[in-house]
Amino acid sequence: MNVSYNWLRALAPSITATPSELADALAMRGAPVDELVELSAGIGDVVIARVDEVRQHPNADRLRLCSVDAGSGARLQVVCGAPNVEAGGYYPFAPIGSSLPGGVEIRKAKLRGELSEGMLCSARELGLGRDHAGLMALSGSEWQLGASLVDQLGLNDTRLIVDVTPNRPDLLSHVGVARELAPGGVADITLRPFSAEPPALATRNAGGDHGEMEGIRVVIEDAVGCPRYTAAIVRGVRVGPSPEWLATRLRSVGLRPINNLVDATNYVLHEMGQPLHAFDLDRLGGGEIRVRRARPGETLRTLDGVERELTAEILVIADAERAVALAGVMGGEESEVTAGTTNLLIECASFEPQRVRKAARFLGLSTDASHRFERGVDPELQLPTLSRVVDLILAIAGGSPEPTLLEVGSGSAPRMIVPLRLERVTRLLGIELDESEIERLLEPIGFVMEAGADGLAVRVPGYRPDVTREVDLIEEIARRRGYASFPEQLAPFRPTTVPEDPLVPVLRRVRETFTRWGFLEARTAGFAPAADSRVPLLNPLSSEESHLRDAVLPGLLRRVEHNWAHGVRNVRLYEIGTAFLPAPGETVPREEIRVAAAFTGLSEPLHWSGPGRSYDLWDLKALLEELAATLGAAAPQPATVGGATGLLDAVEGFEVSGVGAVRAEAGAVLASSVDSPAWADRLFGLEITLSAADVASIRYAPLPEYPAVERDLALLVPQGTAAAELERVIRSAAGTLLEEVGPFDLYAGAGIPEGTRSLAWRLRFRRPDRTLTDAEVDRSVDGVLRALEELNVSRR
Amino acid sequence: MVDDLLEQLRELEKEGAGSIATADGAEELERLRVDLLGRKGRLTGILRGLGGLSPEERPRVGAEANRVKEVLSARIDERKAACEVAAAPEAHVDLTLPGRARWRGGVHPVTLVVDEICDIFRDLGFSRVRGHEVETVEYNFVKLNTPLDHPAVDMHDTFYLGESLLLRTHTSPVQARVMEQFRPPVRVVVPGMVFRRDPFDASHAPGFEQLEGLAVDEGITFVDFKATISEFARRFFGPTTKTRFRPSFFPFTEPSAEVDVSCQLCGGAGCSACKRTGWMEIGGAGMVDPAVFEAVGYDPERYTGFAFGLGPARIAMQRYGIPDIRLLYENDVRFLEQFV
Numbered sequence A: 001m002n003v004s005y006n007w008l009r010a011l012a013p014s015i016t017a018t019p020s021e022l023a024d025a026l027a028m029r030g031a032p033v034d035e036l037v038e039l040s041a042g043i044g045d046v047v048i049a050r051v052d053e054v055r056q057h058p059n060a061d062r063l064r065l066c067s068v069d070a071g072s073g074a075r076l077q078v079v080c081g082a083p084n085v086e087a088g089g090y091y092p093f094a095p096i097g098s099s100l101p102g103g104v105e106i107r108k109a110k111l112r113g114e115l116s117e118g119m120l121c122s123a124r125e126l127g128l129g130r131d132h133a134g135l136m137a138l139s140g141s142e143w144q145l146g147a148s149l150v151d152q153l154g155l156n157d158t159r160l161i162v163d164v165t166p167n168r169p170d171l172l173s174h175v176g177v178a179r180e181l182a183p184g185g186v187a188d189i190t191l192r193p194f195s196a197e198p199p200a201l202a203t204r205n206a207g208g209d210h211g212e213m214e215g216i217r218v219v220i221e222d223a224v225g226c227p228r229y230t231a232a233i234v235r236g237v238r239v240g241p242s243p244e245w246l247a248t249r250l251r252s253v254g255l256r257p258i259n260n261l262v263d264a265t266n267y268v269l270h271e272m273g274q275p276l277h278a279f280d281l282d283r284l285g286g287g288e289i290r291v292r293r294a295r296p297g298e299t300l301r302t303l304d305g306v307e308r309e310l311t312a313e314i315l316v317i318a319d320a321e322r323a324v325a326l327a328g329v330m331g332g333e334e335s336e337v338t339a340g341t342t343n344l345l346i347e348c349a350s351f352e353p354q355r356v357r358k359a360a361r362f363l364g365l366s367t368d369a370s371h372r373f374e375r376g377v378d379p380e381l382q383l384p385t386l387s388r389v390v391d392l393i394l395a396i397a398g399g400s401p402e403p404t405l406l407e408v409g410s411g412s413a414p415r416m417i418v419p420l421r422l423e424r425v426t427r428l429l430g431i432e433l434d435e436s437e438i439e440r441l442l443e444p445i446g447f448v449m450e451a452g453a454d455g456l457a458v459r460v461p462g463y464r465p466d467v468t469r470e471v472d473l474i475e476e477i478a479r480r481r482g483y484a485s486f487p488e489q490l491a492p493f494r495p496t497t498v499p500e501d502p503l504v505p506v507l508r509r510v511r512e513t514f515t516r517w518g519f520l521e522a523r524t525a526g527f528a529p530a531a532d533s534r535v536p537l538l539n540p541l542s543s544e545e546s547h548l549r550d551a552v553l554p555g556l557l558r559r560v561e562h563n564w565a566h567g568v569r570n571v572r573l574y575e576i577g578t579a580f581l582p583a584p585g586e587t588v589p590r591e592e593i594r595v596a597a598a599f600t601g602l603s604e605p606l607h608w609s610g611p612g613r614s615y616d617l618w619d620l621k622a623l624l625e626e627l628a629a630t631l632g633a634a635a636p637q638p639a640t641v642g643g644a645t646g647l648l649d650a651v652e653g654f655e656v657s658g659v660g661a662v663r664a665e666a667g668a669v670l671a672s673s674v675d676s677p678a679w680a681d682r683l684f685g686l687e688i689t690l691s692a693a694d695v696a697s698i699r700y701a702p703l704p705e706y707p708a709v710e711r712d713l714a715l716l717v718p719q720g721t722a723a724a725e726l727e728r729v730i731r732s733a734a735g736t737l738l739e740e741v742g743p744f745d746l747y748a749g750a751g752i753p754e755g756t757r758s759l760a761w762r763l764r765f766r767r768p769d770r771t772l773t774d775a776e777v778d779r780s781v782d783g784v785l786r787a788l789e790e791l792n793v794s795r796r
Numbered sequence B: 001m002v003d004d005l006l007e008q009l010r011e012l013e014k015e016g017a018g019s020i021a022t023a024d025g026a027e028e029l030e031r032l033r034v035d036l037l038g039r040k041g042r043l044t045g046i047l048r049g050l051g052g053l054s055p056e057e058r059p060r061v062g063a064e065a066n067r068v069k070e071v072l073s074a075r076i077d078e079r080k081a082a083c084e085v086a087a088a089p090e091a092h093v094d095l096t097l098p099g100r101a102r103w104r105g106g107v108h109p110v111t112l113v114v115d116e117i118c119d120i121f122r123d124l125g126f127s128r129v130r131g132h133e134v135e136t137v138e139y140n141f142v143k144l145n146t147p148l149d150h151p152a153v154d155m156h157d158t159f160y161l162g163e164s165l166l167l168r169t170h171t172s173p174v175q176a177r178v179m180e181q182f183r184p185p186v187r188v189v190v191p192g193m194v195f196r197r198d199p200f201d202a203s204h205a206p207g208f209e210q211l212e213g214l215a216v217d218e219g220i221t222f223v224d225f226k227a228t229i230s231e232f233a234r235r236f237f238g239p240t241t242k243t244r245f246r247p248s249f250f251p252f253t254e255p256s257a258e259v260d261v262s263c264q265l266c267g268g269a270g271c272s273a274c275k276r277t278g279w280m281e282i283g284g285a286g287m288v289d290p291a292v293f294e295a296v297g298y299d300p301e302r303y304t305g306f307a308f309g310l311g312p313a314r315i316a317m318q319r320y321g322i323p324d325i326r327l328l329y330e331n332d333v334r335f336l337e338q339f340v
């Protein structure tokens, strides 16, 4: 909502605060000001000038030479390309040496060989509007040549761009904003008449769903969509440009002046908050206004020149034959006011918010009118607004009104009365307020207090459709009193009944593990391209992000590529996030919390002491083993098939499966899964499905009291016999004395029989109750060697 | 007498070791050797006291004197060797070379913020829970007092999966889910991803982290609400942090507020980061609307409460001076390493 500071002051002279003070006040009343725009900024040098003569430029078809009088006595020659420049017209003029908004400096110049001594300006060049089709023509002839444009047009104004929340339609007008800000509220606002003698208009309401006035019949077919329709008729108007005061007001809120009639309806809309529409009475067929649903296949060309196809959802204003306007949204082109219009029918109606909203959404239109109707227009406002616009039109366009305003529909809705208990106020706000303070807070903005059965009964003004319940009043009390006026006192609290999410400790341990490994946590938005295994979005932003991800790793691989693309070779990322899996037979997809990791490059930062080592498969296996142990899952095994993501190499990969809910896959990332630069190291990835149930618990084991004995065994192992198999046999044959066993050297090649490899193991023996004897250890080692013979494994 | 001599020996060992460790060069060390262990040195001086001991006591002191002599002698040799290495130009260790570093790991800056917020609220009695990212229209809007034909729905540009299924636009549906499952007193914080149909730009992302809070019990008031949020702000942003509550509108709270904290960069004086206002917005909040209590089966006459929604991504950007939200999602290693 654009608000003019001068306009506010004109409505409520008691507002004396500066624009920035008003902005602060509005912010603390719930309507923050996004921007303060100084309307005269940068145009202080611009003066008013008259063009006395217009000639064709000798060397350019589209340029004209103007003889300009800017009050200095000299005749200035100005080259001008605007189509609307006319001899005798008054225009804003930027003289030599002046500057315009955006820093444009005006210099003496030759354009196609002709001297130009200044510049005639459009509204857009002055920052006064978007109109750049032609010069900003000043209407009338009472202009003082050479006088400052800012002074003459009253442009010393500030526009407040107010962010109005959807619950506050009352702030979508200057009267509403003034009511909120004026110290005395409603009482401070004066609507000065426009005419010396404003017309006294009666109202005719026949009741029921139709009415007539001077041969015009108004019928409401859809009383839900249109509770009330009021209309005025003015005959004999003269269409022309608006007076400058009116044009200035419209420009001050960012509107473009069009003609006096359209401008009058726009002015009153922005003043009162009630949308209006002016029809050319002579272009309404059959002397009838009918408020009805659109017919199937019906079309309407709207004011913006677009031919629109309508549906029965849409409420239209029709004449006897066809739709002439979209109710509450936009008028039609055929019945619009034009230069030749002399007789007017002015509509001022109340339309149901939901109906207008549906139509506006369906048509993809949002207008000043629909914006207000969607949020709720004061149901009491139609007749006062209609009287006001008739007064304005008579003042600026002449004509004579029908002495009676026609009103069709239910008439004024009774004001809502909302009960208010003081005890409830205290219970919610935490402080005690008495009735007189509540009255002091609410009465200025139009609420009326009465004694109720159980406290107060508060009569809510029609412009506050958001206030329907006791709690709405309590909010209003807090808001008007100012949130800052409430103390802050921490109260004791009772413990929550809601247990902590059991996944929290799991995620913490996973993060700790990755931090220890030197990995960095990544976050992605969580979308993926199309695939059968994925859940589609109905309205995606792009085809690359058209589905929900069914795995976390793919997105992480894109992040690795991003790093590679920026020349980063050493990447170690992990992400904890949700995977979405279609659940057959269910409407809602299944969500799994996953952790994925991707890493490539050096396993440690490059150091001068050596060449550095790149990450390999064994780093991946150790990471997976540590994570599996942390999560209380089974130990990883070599992968049997490619994993679910299809991104990893099954030959160089691992998996965790089995009883627990934890599932994992890990492996070298297939070259086909990523775009890698030639210099990139191998890339490894893993993905684990997490579950709250599985966290490894920690138990203390007593420290040994007696020394251990270690024995190394170098074994000749036939190819195809797995280390895991050897370990299993060693463990079972060695018996309970064996504390730990693991391979420490692998060798194949010269000196080793063909078809075998040498794998050296270190075995550590210990007894918990006494020092071991050599004989005991020898017996155990002999047993191991015997058992290994079964696997064709012998000592080297 | 024995104890006295042993004490003197211990002192000699301690002092001597100290002098040796800081001695600079062979000459000084030789001087120390004479001074400590020489014929007229301090050890000899102490051993003169042996004469006053009985024959049974002498070996004990003698053995200790020998040990001290050996220790100090070895120290002098070690130090001498070290000094020689340092002095020899070809064997010089260049200690200005960098040490052997490890990769440093860490969590995402948004996680840092989320965890810190949750820890503070845990102290204030809030447990941390989680919700689903796919939600129904019913929970995302309707149960939160937001009819679909209300203009408030326009405040959210929603990703739909079906007619009544969507990606949650805020963490607030978890309010309804928690209240339907548990009776008051309820105090929870709910961090999680939310989704809005905004393409990536400097300040928007289609998916981002939000953090919901909810406290419901008998007797919770606007005064508690303000106090709790301000207490959090002081603990999170620093003890001198000021808070400002501005009236606002959310369908599921009433009264509703936008919460600002004094700008971390300028301390409230006004700077470019806070657009000269001195304040930074951290989220929306308010007292739970009675319509929400009705929707979840709580008695609105009996229970009151407050709710808040914070933007950890935005808070992280303010706190660390990150100018563009896209940096949080690009996951450039050189960016993430700055937060470990």
Ligand SMILES: [Zn+2]
Binding pocket: B263, B264, B265, B266, B267, B268, B269, B270, B271, B272, B273, B274, B275, B276, B278, B279
């Ligand atoms: Zn600042």
